[in-house]
Amino acid sequence: MKSYAVESTGNNYIRLRKKLTQSFCFMLFRISALINGLALAVIVYFILANGWKAINWTFLTQPPMDSMTKGGIFPCIIGTLFLCIGAMVVAFPIGVFSGIYINEYAKPGRILRIIRLGISNLAGVPSVVFGLFGLAFFVIYLKMGVSILAGALTLGAMSLPVIIGSTEEALKAVPDTYREASLGLGATKLQTIFRVVVPAAMPGILTGGILGISRAAGETAPIMFTAAVFSSPKLPESVFDEIMALPYHIYVLATAGTEIETTRPLQYGTALVLIAMVLGMNLTAIILRSRLRKKMRQI
Amino acid sequence: MEQEYKITSKNLDFYYGSVKALQSISLNFQLHQATALIGPSGCGKSTFLRCLNRMNDLIPGIRVEGEICMDGENIYKPSVDVVRLRSRIGMVFQKPNPFPKTIFENVAYGLKVNGVKDKNLIAERVEKSLRSGALWDEVKDRLHDSALSLSGGQQQRLCIARALAVEPEVLLMDEPCSALDPIATQKIEELIHELKDKYTIIIVTHNMQQAARVSDVTAFFYMGKLIEAGETDTMFTRPRLKTTEDYITGRFG
Ligand SMILES: Nc1ncnc2c1ncn2[C@@H]1O[C@H](COP(=O)(O)OP(=O)(O)OP(=O)(O)O)[C@@H](O)[C@H]1O
Ligand SMILES: [Mg+2]
Numbered sequence: 001m002k003s004y005a006v007e008s009t010g011n012n013y014i015r016l017r018k019k020l021t022q023s024f025c026f027m028l029f030r031i032s033a034l035i036n037g038l039a040l041a042v043i044v045y046f047i048l049a050n051g052w053k054a055i056n057w058t059f060l061t062q063p064p065m066d067s068m069t070k071g072g073i074f075p076c077i078i079g080t081l082f083l084c085i086g087a088m089v090v091a092f093p094i095g096v097f098s099g100i101y102i103n104e105y106a107k108p109g110r111i112l113r114i115i116r117l118g119i120s121n122l123a124g125v126p127s128v129v130f131g132l133f134g135l136a137f138f139v140i141y142l143k144m145g146v147s148i149l150a151g152a153l154t155l156g157a158m159s160l161p162v163i164i165g166s167t168e169e170a171l172k173a174v175p176d177t178y179r180e181a182s183l184g185l186g187a188t189k190l191q192t193i194f195r196v197v198v199p200a201a202m203p204g205i206l207t208g209g210i211l212g213i214s215r216a217a218g219e220t221a222p223i224m225f226t227a228a229v230f231s232s233p234k235l236p237e238s239v240f241d242e243i244m245a246l247p248y249h250i251y252v253l254a255t256a257g258t259e260i261e262t263t264r265p266l267q268y269g270t271a272l273v274l275i276a277m278v279l280g281m282n283l284t285a286i287i288l289r290s291r292l293r294k295k296m297r298q299i
Numbered sequence: 300m301e302q303e304y305k306i307t308s309k310n311l312d313f314y315y316g317s318v319k320a321l322q323s324i325s326l327n328f329q330l331h332q333a334t335a336l337i338g339p340s341g342c343g344k345s346t347f348l349r350c351l352n353r354m355n356d357l358i359p360g361i362r363v364e365g366e367i368c369m370d371g372e373n374i375y376k377p378s379v380d381v382v383r384l385r386s387r388i389g390m391v392f393q394k395p396n397p398f399p400k401t402i403f404e405n406v407a408y409g410l411k412v413n414g415v416k417d418k419n420l421i422a423e424r425v426e427k428s429l430r431s432g433a434l435w436d437e438v439k440d441r442l443h444d445s446a447l448s449l450s451g452g453q454q455q456r457l458c459i460a461r462a463l464a465v466e467p468e469v470l471l472m473d474e475p476c477s478a479l480d481p482i483a484t485q486k487i488e489e490l491i492h493e494l495k496d497k498y499t500i501i502i503v504t505h506n507m508q509q510a511a512r513v514s515d516v517t518a519f520f521y522m523g524k525l526i527e528a529g530e531t532d533t534m535f536t537r538p539r540l541k542t543t544e545d546y547i548t549g550r551f552g
Binding site for chain 1: 354359382383385386387388389390394409411412413445458461462465
């Protein structure tokens with residue numbers, strides 16, 4: 001009865017306008033989201049279509065030959081893999097501990113504000129500046145030379161803000177009631193953090209870590225002065241060796257030399273491998289997160 | 300009659316920043332008795348309860364004046380070990396808050412963080428605590444399932460068992476039944492009755508019948524002040540003050 005009354009007093013024209021406005025806005029949102037997905041689809045399709053033909057067993061397992069017009073990209077795959085692992089080893093603990101400090105220990109105030117400002121600025125620093133910093137500090141000042149170590153440290157520094165940010169987010173999502181319950185049982189703050197808070201935040205922390213590294217994996221600028229070389233006759237034997245890497249290889253093939261046109265397929269092939277690696281890492285992160293979440297609910 | 304007080308609060312003032320939430324609270328808690336804290340929402344019951352195990356310390360910008368003594372010793376003295384203090388005072392919260400761990404791990408947690416390593420002892424204590432929490436029979440076959448798979452009432456009894464496992468001397472309960480159905484509530488009330496023999500219990504409740512059923516002493520708070528406290532029977536039949544009577548009989552406002 002009541003709803004009928006409301007309906008009959010409502011103005012049809014106003015209702016129609018409201019409905020149209022609503023549909024229009026939803027349409028806009030939908031189109032925006034669609035453009036997003038479309039962009040990814042176009043990029044992937046473009047690279048797949050162009051790079052597919054270049055992919056074969058030789059391409060994946062052999063070094064470049066005939067001044068890079070033939071052969072494969074095996075050393076580059078290894079190089080990028082090493083750089084990612086190195087960056088992860090460097091940045092993950094530092095980033096996670098910083099996140100824990102900022103979210104769990106630091107008292108709100110001036111120092112915390114300065115630290116936060118530092119981190120958000122770090123996130124905004126262009127990657128080429130990281131590259132120059134790595135060159136000046138790790139390569140020259142700390143005498144590491146152009147090496148996996150210097151490159152991993154540079155990439156690590158670059159992914160720190162992402163890792164810190166996602167650690168903070170994950171810790172914030174842990175309800176305070178867990179902390180109170182733990183402290184109420186006579187646990188110290190440290191015990192509370194490592195036995196309750198961090199395990200509960202682990203899915204988020206890990207995902208953020210992997211996403212941070214995978215973002216760094218595709219960067220060219222930070223490694224071009226610190227780790228990557230045009231071409232290397234052998235695979236690296238220690239962290240002080242220089243290496244080839246996928247993004248830099250694409251850059252080299254596409255800009256240097258006289259064979260730019262003939263190596264086009266190789267460029268797309270390399271890009272395809274790089275994209276597959278990055279998407280693979282992201283996928284791993286997502287699967288890992290949902291696995292951990294499920295496990296947390298079950299145990 | 301000589302009375303033995305477990306906890307005494309004297310002229311306690313409490314501030315959240317510049318807002319005074321408690322005003323000169325003086326209230327004593329007798330050993331092996333249950334005290335109910337009642338009063339309208341926002342009157343400071345939880346704040347007071349959380350002063351007793353210094354849980355408010357976690358909130359930035361708070362200030363405490365006056366004193367709270369446990370066994371005659373001021374718990375706000377700088378030399379007091381807060382971690383140790385909290386292991387002597389168990390707390391059960393309004394919403395059940397088991398850790399995302401197994402049932403067993405939840406109960407064992409307090410023991411482990413307090414340095415108990417002996418596996419047999421831990422297993423023994425877990426069983427004993429779950430029995431005291433009136434939960435053992437329901438979970439004995441699924442100790443290694445997630446605590447989150449339990450029902451709300453079971454979770455709350457698990458939280459009680461978890462608190463009991465560290466063998467505290469005092470048990471603080473902040474509206475422990477507010478999220479539970481009548482049957483689970485009854486179970487917990489029976490539990491409180493049994494626990495009184497061993498622990499000193501302080502319970503916040505909005506339910507007058509519950510206060511009347513489980514407590515020996517009732518304290519009525521209003522706007523940050525302690526209005527009246529006394530034997531529960533007296534409080535509910537012949538309160539001294541009109542405000543108290545109005546609140547208890549539901550004629551408040
Ligand atoms: N963390 C806080 N920061 C600032 N003020 C607070 C905080 N917690 C509580 N207060 C204020 O202190 C007063 C007492 O709150 P408290 O939670 O102790 O009330 P309560 O009696 O437990 O109420 P309820 O029955 O609703 O749980 C309220 O006015 C509340 O707004
Ligand atoms: Mg409350």
